[in-house]
Amino acid sequence: MVVESLRSLMADNLNNRLYEFKELSYKFWKNLGLAYYAEEEMEYITNELLCVSDVEVKKYADACSELYIMYERAAQHVIDNNLWEELGIPENAIEIIRYTWARRKQTPQLYGRFDLAGVIDGTPAKLIEFNADTATVMPETAIIQFEQLKAANIKGSFQYSELVERIGKRFAEIKALHQNREPKILLSGLGHLEDHLNLDIITSAAQKAKFDTQQLDLEHVVFSAEDGIFARVGEDEYIQYDFWFKLIPWEFIAYEEPELMDLLSQIVTKDLAIILNPAYTMIFQSKAIMKILWDLYPNHHLLLKTTFSADDFRNQAHVQKVIFGREGENVKVFGTGANIREENEGDYEDFPSVFQTFVELPKDADEEIYQAGIYFTDKAVSLSYRRRDGLIVDSDSEFIGHYVL
Amino acid sequence: MKLLNSKLNLKEKHVPKFLCGVAVAGIMGLTGCFSDSSTQEYVEEQQVVDYTQGVITSVEETEKDLFKITDETIVPTKEESRIIASYLDGAIDTFTLAEVELVDAEGDDSRRSSGLRRAVTGGILGYYMGRSFSSPTNPGVYKNTAAYNKSNTANTSLRSSAKTTTVRKPATGKSGYGGGKSTKSYGG
Known part of the structure; x- marks a missing residue:
């Protein structure tokens, strides 16, 4: 009964869910290598944690599992009906998407993140979008909220957060599906510090699966249509990588670097390397897929x-x-x-x-809105929130960790 | 980043020098090596071995300028590697790998120096110089059977800790994509 009344209290007013704790210092985050997020002008890390019930966590998780099945059906529909133009997918991406889609059992999507409205305000979960290709906010979700909960020391609480472990498990599955390949992965971004910090999480997960890892920004990676993907390690010395993780959107490559898109298409279709996330995640990433979803599942309770x-x-x-x-x-x-x-x-x-x-996101008494981000591998694995005053959750949002009670 | 060690583990490579205990090149320092979308042509393939363990090699001058290995002991890290040389006159010298490399760089090719070199490189240290794992150590450089047999045990340990990387040279390779795009995050 107490729990029930607590829950109804929380649903009535989001502010009742916020637990304030003594703010962790800039130095604390700096020592963890996360100073970037703690810069004062970022106003990003708060000293509050949002309470979520286990029932709500399950609602998020069930929503994501159902949505993923729907996304797969929608992607099949796109491929069967050549809806490339509707999705904004250019010609140069089609072959690699078809190839990787046909082999998605061998090379599944590593991870993605569903952004959802609803649940904590008592309304049904609704899909805002699926960050399928290069989802970030990972250091915050894997490390920052964990440290915050440790500092807050809320009795009996835990966190729905297994990001590194679960992506690591995904890596282990992918490794097992490619036993003929050397478990050595090159991880690349375009060079922004935030992307590097996110790459560190993926690197950590790959190491859990006993991959040898190496980070190298895209501009220094060598691509060969005949031989695959290489890192240059010395004068005339190149190490070939059978696996490449890129925190670089597929559509960026397709539109901005068409020559590289062509090379990658050849590299993948000749089986010279496995690229994660697989190219077919570009279908999921296009927000036009949500129109396809609505066509296939009109008035579905998870869709807008x-x-x-x-x-x-x-x-x-x-x-x-x-x-x-x-x-x-x-x-x-x-x-x-x-x-x-x-x-x-x-x-x-x-x-x-x-x-x-337009769907109203859960809102607190200060008119601030909360958007849940749920990371997904083969199931929902981790939860965190972003908060914003206004209507659009964007790069000016705050990060809000959670605890489950 | 304290989170994890994202820097390249410096690879030791086969350089025809006396000893190369010092790492050669790192990826992270290569900014600027490539011009935009440069095309390069290469053909070869080779093995690069990264030994994580080190070895302490004891050698004894058995005749003037002739040295024999009396003992080889594997130590946890490369940095702990030493060569301990006992001379006929009773003197003893200890070299770290870095010191030996320095001597070599200065071109010390005296008979005593080359005698010492011949002995230690016939043993386990030879693997650090590029001898293939498939070729054994040279029994002739050991003082006795016991020392040679011990080297085989040490060799097994060294091998199990070593990481072998195949270095290939792409026939055609292009790089330099996405340059100058680091001003914003491409996540979401």
């Missing part, structure tokens, strides 16, 4: 109506999102009239858009 036309939302609050946008860039929120309630500019305006029913 998503179409290609603003006309479908006359007198309805809705959101316009570019199909390959990230971090809330190039998102517009419209009110019930055609009025713009909030708008983010960004670098992705050249992509076409989808239009989606």
Whole structure:
């Protein structure tokens, strides 16, 4: 009974769920190698943890498992009906996507992150988007909220967070499926510190599966259509890697580096290397897939109506999102009239858009909204939140850890 | 980053020097090695062995300028490697790998020095210089059967701790993609 009344109290007001603890110092995070997140001007790490019940965690997890099956069916639909243009997938990506999709049992998706609305405000879970290709916020989820809960020392609480362990397990599965290949993986980003910190999490997970690991930014990686993927280690010396993890979006490669896309397509289709996440995750990553999902599962309880036309939302609050946008860039929120309630500019305006029913994210008494991020491997494995005052969760959001009670 | 060691483990490679206890090149320091999308042509393939353990080699000058190995003991790290040389006149010298390399770089090719070199490189230290794992140590450089037999045991330990990496040279390779894109995160 006590638990039940506590739960209804929490659902009534999100502020009742927040547990405040003594703030961890910049020096503390610096010693963990995470100073980047603790910079004062970032205003990113808070001294609050959000309470979630085990029932709610299960709701998130069940939603993600169901959504993943739906995404797979939608991807099959895209491939069967050649809906590449609708998804914004260019010609040069099609062959590698078809090839990796046909072999997804041998090389499954390593991980992704579902962003969901609902649940903690008592409303049903709703899909906001699936970060299928290069999901980040991993150091925060794997380390920062863990350290915060340790510092908060809330009796009887635990955290729904097995990110490194579960991605490590995924690596172990992938290794076992490719026993003919040397368990040696090269991990690359485009050089931003935040991406490096996220790569460290993936590196750690790969090491758990006994992969030899090496990080090297994309610009120094050598690609050969005849021989595969290499890191240069010395004058005329190159180490070949059978596995490559890239925290570089597939659509970035396809659109910005078409020559590299062509090389990667050859490397993968000649079985010269395994690239993670697999190229087919580009289908999941395109927000246009949510239109396909709505076509296949109209009015599904986990989905928001998503179409290609603003006309479908006359007198309805809705959101316009570019199909390959990230971090809330190039998102517009419209009110019930055609009025713009909030708008983010960004670098992705050249992509076409989808239009989606606006859903109110769980909100606290200070009008701050909470978006849940649930990491997924073959099941949901980890949870964390981002909080923002306003309507769009973007790079100005705060990170909010959680505890389960 | 304290989180984990993301820097390259420096690889020891087969350099035709007396001893190469010192690591050769790291990936992380190579910024600027490539011009944009440069094309390079290469053909070969070779094995690079990274020994994690070290060895203490004791040698004795049995005749003038002739040395024989009396003992080889594996130690946990390469840095602990030593050569202990006992001379006919009763003097004893201890070299670290770095010191030996320095001597070599200065071109000491005296008879005594080359005698010492011949002995230690016929033993386990020879593997550090590029002798293939498949070729055994030279029984002729050991003072007696006991020392030679011990070297075989030590050799097994060294082998089990070594990591072998195949270094291939791509026939055609291109790099330099995504340069200048590090100003923002590409995650989400």
